[in-house]
Amino acid sequence: MVREKFTERQEEIFRYFKEGKIQELHRLLVKTEQDYPERMEKICLWRACAFASQLEYDAAISVLQEAIHNGIWWHPQLLKNDSDLKPLHEKKEFTEILAQCFKQFEEHKIKAESKLFIYGNKEANTSIYSLHWRGGNAEDFSSFWLDNKTERNYMFGFPQSSQVFGLHAYSWDDKQKAMLEIQPAYEEFQKTFAAENRIVGGASQGGALALELCLKEQLLKVDGFIAVIPVIKDDNFINSLISNEIIPPLRGCLITGDQDPFFKQTAELQKELEDINIPCKLIIKKGMGHSIGDDFTKDLTDAVDFILNVEE
Structure with a gap:
């Protein structure tokens, strides 16, 4: 089975984060969204982290809110433990995002099968x-x-x-x-x-x-x-x-x-x-x-x- 690996793109994204190349990262995320539309849960989280690292906290919140609106969610602990998102913790909107993620998490736990x-x-x-x-x-x-x-x-x-x-x-x-x-x-x-x-x-x-x-x-x-x-x-x-x-x-x-x-x-x-x-x-x-x-x-x-x- 020959397939292009999403993991290879992921490593490239992580490298941009590590090197602080945030503008290049935003451009790569746009391309990644086109190439891997089925992986929006990762792309949206990375985009929110990128904005937060630029101190654009409202933009980061907006990305997360739009993702939630489109049916995307994350483990609440994942969001709380992400160091890039730490400045968002005091915002009411972030608390609401966590609550919605927790609700989705509980609902999916009931339906999941091995x-x-x-x-x-x-x-x-x-x-x-x-x-x-x-x-x-x-x-x-x-x-x-x-x-x-x-x-x-x-x-x-x-x-x-x-x-x-x-x-x-x-x-x-x-x-x-x-x-x-x-x-x-x-x-x-x-x-x-x-x-x-x-x-x-x-x-x-x-x-x-x-x-x-x-x-x-x-x-x-x-x-x-x-x-x-x-x-x-x-x-x-x-x-x-x-x-x-x-x-x-x-x-x-x-x-x-x-x-x-x-x-x-x-x-x-x-x-x-x-x-x-x-x-x-x-x-x-x-x-x-x-x-x-x-x-x-x-x-x-x-x-x-x-x-x-x-x-x-």
């Missing part, structure tokens, strides 16, 4: 079941993992949580509920395609959860794991993963950036896994923070080859 997106080669010997990150969705997340080569070589399953985080955004915050959705969908996925080699993967919150499911809980019967920028907040997470006396016969790969806030914990986890005889490759991307690099599909192939013990 889903499974499937891509790739149905005849492939290797299947990869990958969990999206917090605040994302399976369809967007899949674009990082898919290119002509990976879709030809692997079968992919991307479960999407029913736990609403925002418009087109979901999380795995309720771990018990997540397991009740992930495990049966995984079992059905494997029954349908019956790949010889089975790998579980994920990124950020989904990466940490993938590790727990195959190492600690052992709910997913797999041959290996690929955890990308996993959220590992403290050593208790690492210790809990390896506390089980029965060590599953796994191989795995951790992919992280040296600027990721969880880099140290991820590197330590790799050593701990090796110490208990779980071969684990650590791929470190120089200069990368809590994100996925443009060349991720190459790293994915390297990770799969390591898990399957394919000699170079």
